[in-house]
Amino acid sequence: MSVQTNPPSPAPVTLPQSQKRDRPDLFKNTMRLPIILWQGLFFVAPLSFLVAMSFFIVRNYRMTEAFEMKNWLKMLSRDYFWDSYLLTIGLASLATVVVMVVAFPAAYMLAFRLSETARRWIVFLLIIPFFTSYLVRIFSWYVILAESGVINAMLGYIGLGPFVMLNTKFGTIVGYMTLTLPLVIILQTFSLANIDKSLVEAAHNLGCRPWRTIYRVVLPLAKTGFIIAAVFCFILSFGDFVSPYYLGGSKPPTLPILIVDTVKSGQQWPRAAVVAVVMMVTLFIVAFGGIAAAYRRRHA
Amino acid sequence: MTSDRRLQLFLFGYLLLVLAFIFAPIIFSIIFSFNSDRFPTIPLGSFTLKWYVTVWQDPDVWDAARTSVIVSCSVAVLATFLGFATAYTDYRYRFRFKPVYLALILLPPTIPLIIMALAMLAWFAKIGIAGQISSIIIAHTVLTAPFAMAIIRLRLNQMDPSLEGAAWNLGANQWRALRQVIIPFCRPAIISSFCLTAAVSFDEFAIAWFISGLNKTIPVIILEIVTGNIDPQVNAIGSFVFLTSITLVVIAQVVLMTRQKKEKAYHG
Numbered sequence: 001m002s003v004q005t006n007p008p009s010p011a012p013v014t015l016p017q018s019q020k021r022d023r024p025d026l027f028k029n030t031m032r033l034p035i036i037l038w039q040g041l042f043f044v045a046p047l048s049f050l051v052a053m054s055f056f057i058v059r060n061y062r063m064t065e066a067f068e069m070k071n072w073l074k075m076l077s078r079d080y081f082w083d084s085y086l087l088t089i090g091l092a093s094l095a096t097v098v099v100m101v102v103a104f105p106a107a108y109m110l111a112f113r114l115s116e117t118a119r120r121w122i123v124f125l126l127i128i129p130f131f132t133s134y135l136v137r138i139f140s141w142y143v144i145l146a147e148s149g150v151i152n153a154m155l156g157y158i159g160l161g162p163f164v165m166l167n168t169k170f171g172t173i174v175g176y177m178t179l180t181l182p183l184v185i186i187l188q189t190f191s192l193a194n195i196d197k198s199l200v201e202a203a204h205n206l207g208c209r210p211w212r213t214i215y216r217v218v219l220p221l222a223k224t225g226f227i228i229a230a231v232f233c234f235i236l237s238f239g240d241f242v243s244p245y246y247l248g249g250s251k252p253p254t255l256p257i258l259i260v261d262t263v264k265s266g267q268q269w270p271r272a273a274v275v276a277v278v279m280m281v282t283l284f285i286v287a288f289g290g291i292a293a294a295y296r297r298r299h300a
Numbered sequence: 301m302t303s304d305r306r307l308q309l310f311l312f313g314y315l316l317l318v319l320a321f322i323f324a325p326i327i328f329s330i331i332f333s334f335n336s337d338r339f340p341t342i343p344l345g346s347f348t349l350k351w352y353v354t355v356w357q358d359p360d361v362w363d364a365a366r367t368s369v370i371v372s373c374s375v376a377v378l379a380t381f382l383g384f385a386t387a388y389t390d391y392r393y394r395f396r397f398k399p400v401y402l403a404l405i406l407l408p409p410t411i412p413l414i415i416m417a418l419a420m421l422a423w424f425a426k427i428g429i430a431g432q433i434s435s436i437i438i439a440h441t442v443l444t445a446p447f448a449m450a451i452i453r454l455r456l457n458q459m460d461p462s463l464e465g466a467a468w469n470l471g472a473n474q475w476r477a478l479r480q481v482i483i484p485f486c487r488p489a490i491i492s493s494f495c496l497t498a499a500v501s502f503d504e505f506a507i508a509w510f511i512s513g514l515n516k517t518i519p520v521i522i523l524e525i526v527t528g529n530i531d532p533q534v535n536a537i538g539s540f541v542f543l544t545s546i547t548l549v550v551i552a553q554v555v556l557m558t559r560q561k562k563e564k565a566y567h568g
Contacts, residue, residue, distance in 0.1 A: 027474040028393065031385045032401075035445070038382055039404045043442045046423035050415070053422050106318045109311040124553065125319065131499045131545035132326050135522050136538030140325035143332065143340055143530070150328065153342040182322055239412020241506070246526070256414040263510070269422055276415045287410070 047280075054273035061267050075274045080252065085278070088254040091169065091244065092237040095176035099184050099233050100226070102177070107188035108214075111195075123189065126182040137178050138242050145171060145247070167249030175243020180233045187232065191225020192218070224294040231290040235283055255279050326542065333535035340532065351536040361521060361537065368502055368517040370433060375440040376498040382441065383448025383493060388482065390449075391456040392464075406446050416443070417510035424511055431513025439507045444497035451496065455489035456482075488559035495552035499545040 057066045075081050110119050129137070144150045145165040155161040165171055195218065203213045219226070237243075241256035250257050255275055262272040333352070337345035355361050386405050390398070408416070420439045424430040429438075463485070467477035483490070505519035512520055518541055525531050 027478075028389075032389045032393070035382050035386045035389075035405050036401070038445070039408075039442065042420075042423075042438050043404070043408055046416075046419035047411070049423045049426060050419040102318065105311055106315050109315050113308060113311060122315070122319070126322070128546065128549070129322055129326065131503065131549045132542045133503050133505075133519060133522060133538050133545075135505055135519060135526060136329050136534060136541070137325035139522075139526050139534050139538070140329040140332070144324065144328055146339075146341075148339065148341055150340075150342050177321070178325060181318070185318070235410060235412065239414055241414055256412065259414050259418055263418060263421070269418070272418055273422070276418050279412065279415060283410075283412070 050273050051277055053270055054277050056270045056273075058267055058270060063267065063269055071270045071274045075271055075278075081258075081275075083252050084255050084258050087252055088238060088256075089282070091172055091176070091248075091254065092234050094169075095173055095180065095237040096230050096233045098173060099177055099180050100188075100230055103181060103184045103188050103229075106185050107192055110185070110189040111192035112197075112200075119189070119193075123186060126186050129178075129182045134179060135242060138175055138246050141171075141174055141178065142166065142246055145174065166247060167251075169248065172244045172248030175247040176237040176240065179240055179243065180236050183236070184229045184233050187225055187229035188222070191222040191229070194225070195221045227290050227294040231287055234286055238279065238283060238286075329535045330539050330542070332532055333539045335532070338532060339530055351532045355533050355536045355540075358533075360516075361518075364516045364518045364521045367433060367436075367512075367515050368519075371436050371440060371508075371517060372498040372501040374437045375444055375501040376494040378437065378441040379444040379448045379497040380452075380490060380493045382445045383450075383497075384452050384486070384490065386445070386449045387453035387456055388478075390453060405449055408442050409446055413443075413504070413506035417507040420507060421510045430511065431515070433515045435511050436508050436515065436517065439511060440501040440504060443504065443507070444500050447500065448493040448497050451493045452486055452489045455486050459485050488555045491555045492552035495548040495555075499548040499552075502545055502548075503541065 052065075053063075054071055055067045055069070056063050057068050057070055058064070110122060114122070146152070147162050147164060147166070151165070152162040155163070165174075199221065200213060200217055203217045204210075208216070239256055241254070241260050244250060244254040245257050245260075248254075253261060255278070259272045259275050262268045262275070331344070332340040334347055334349070335345050336348040336350070382405075386401075390402060395401070416439070420435070421430070424435045424438075429435050459482075463481055464477050467481045468474070472480065502517075503519060505517075505523050508517045509520045509523055516524075518537065522534055522537055522541075525534050525537075
């Protein structure tokens with residue numbers, strides 16, 4: 001790697017001569033190398049090993065290093081695997097659509113119709129959930145949504161219900177929303193707030209109706225940020241095992257639950273690795289598709 | 301403009317509803333932690349502290365709390381150091397493989413936790429450090445270093461780029477300039493980074509659950525209780541975790557905000 005010092009100031013800056021000569025690299029390398037070593041050893045290596053492990057075999061309850069297609073053939077030929085795969089993709093896509101739609105009016109309000117101070121406070125409120133235990137929140141939903149839980153008790157007063165909400169797709173989506181809604185609102189708000197407001201006003205002054213303004217002016221301008229928000233929403237929902245397990249009833253299991261079950265109930269790590277690799281490939285396709293769509297030139 | 305006024309009201313109500321949805325599980329969890337019923341519903345039972353007492357008397361919870369504190373403090377130090385060094389490198393140097401370099405630190409949050417958990421579990425078993433407190437620390441550092449890097453990088457953006465050069469011209473070597481100019485300038489970001497990385501580590505359960513072995517952290521204990529049955533202890537522990545994390549986040553936020561306000565006032 002060739003390295004040049006990035007001139008930090010317009011004025012000519014000279015490093016002390018002595019320093020340039022003896023051990024010119026110590027300072028630079030102290031700053032640059034730790035992360036390379038650390039992520040190499042504890043991020044790149046584990047993920048590479050995961051891919052390799054999908055070709056290992058398990059014999060007599062012991063994992064042996066090998067290069068065989070057995071796990072792949074076994075997993076990919078099973079119907080339950082494909083059921084789980086389609087279910088996971090379906091649920092994550094549904095969550096993405098629901099969350100993006102639910103978040104939009106809130107983000108619109110935050111970006112265009114509130115004062116700077118109010119916006120900052122509400123964004124701060126939206127950050128709080130990231131630092132509360134997701135598990136506890138899901139457990140809380142479990143109690144709230146139960147057949148004798150808070151919601152059904154309240155509905156009971158007005159003579160409705162009880163509705164079964166646990167162990168349904170509805171429950172899973174509520175869980176996914178708990179995980180992703182705050183993040184998506186924040187990302188949507190930022191991309192809306194960055195829009196040049198004069199363009200929106202111009203559309204308005206030229207007689208463009210509000211809905212049409214949103215569809216033809218606001219959304220195209222905020223496209224990149226919105227696609228990033230949607231991709232994050234999909235990634236988070238796709239990889240979550242807590243909501244589909246506790247609120248969705250896990251029948252059939254989603255891919256993350258399949259990984260948990262395979263690892264926790266036995267020594268079949270290589271099969272879990274196959275599931276994990278399939279998940280990663282899927283997410284890469286979604287992420288790159290999203291990025292390509294986000295940066296594609298708009299046709300005039 | 302009555303229709304606009306109506307729209308404003310509608311949007312305001314909508315925003316409140318969304319916030320209610322987001323905060324409902326947090327608020328109910330705190331309410332339920334003081335509620336006597338094993339399966340809480342409306343109308344609420346009587347006020348009680350018994351779940352807190354149960355938790356307080358449980359030695360497993362104390363062990364887990366100790367592990368969690370050790371882990372999150374170590375993670376805060378390591379991740380902040382790595383994040384600072386990387387942010388500084390990105391700020392000061394240009395080199396050919398910089399996008400790869402940045403991807404290396406920024407990618408971990410985009411990989412689902414369950415996949416990271418499986419990969420770490422297998423890799424740590426392979427290199428012989430599975431099931432130790434240090435393995436949780438390592439895994440959480442990988443996960444949180446990007447946040448530390450982002451916070452400190454944003455702070456470096458606000459620095460007058462000639463400050464460091466001035467220090468060099470006045471005869472300070474690079475180490476001294478780093479110690480006496482860069483680090484003091486970044487101090488609020490460094491403190492925020494400590495708090496936020498500690499808070500993220502304190503809450504993380506998927507990786508910790510896979511690799512912790514016998515050294516369970518608080519979220520792992522919660523996960524195990526939840527898997528068993530309905531037990532309002534979870535709400536008591538959860539409220540405690542909530543309080544800890546929020547304290548850290550508020551400290552981080554206040555440190556950053558007051559510093560920025562001071563500087564704004566100073567620059568007129």
